[in-house]
Amino acid sequence: MPPDNVVFIGKKPTMNYVLAVVTQFNSGNRTVNIKARGKAIVRAVDVALITQRRFIEDAVIEDIKVWTEEVAIGDDERTNVSSMEIVMTIPE
């Protein structure tokens, strides 16, 4: 199980993930990590910016990290996929 303050971005509508991030902030977390791979990276950026602009105006994007992950796409085949983590924080 991932820790509570990580939101993994998949293929659902953007607002589903915004709600997940907002819920974590509203339940007392001061930091939420938004993680995505491949095409979902765009959605991760959208989620962070919508959260900040429309719901949690105090939240700041503290850090954005990117790296490459190797993933299996078949029995013998592997490919590289870009990955991202956006760290959002409500400063004390």
Add this chain to the structure above:
Amino acid sequence: MPPDNVVFIGKKPTMNYVLAVVTQFNSGNRTVNIKARGKAIVRAVDVALITQRRFIEDAVIEDIKVWTEEVAIGDDERTNVSSMEIVMTIPE
């Protein structure tokens, strides 16, 4: 005309933009800014990571900024689009 050390990411194949970034580093620039909007954000991340992993190993991703831009999508309609700038640098 944008300054020489900006590469705008569009819809061309990823390697076209990698080549543009590598060319700017090889022509003496120590900083290259990779900019993208919307779905091209994924490609911008790919370009930065491929440049670093396969061509300019000294280059580091110094900063990643994201923000929202309002763009016209018709005569009267406007929409918000996520934008990104990746700052790549070869440290002295």
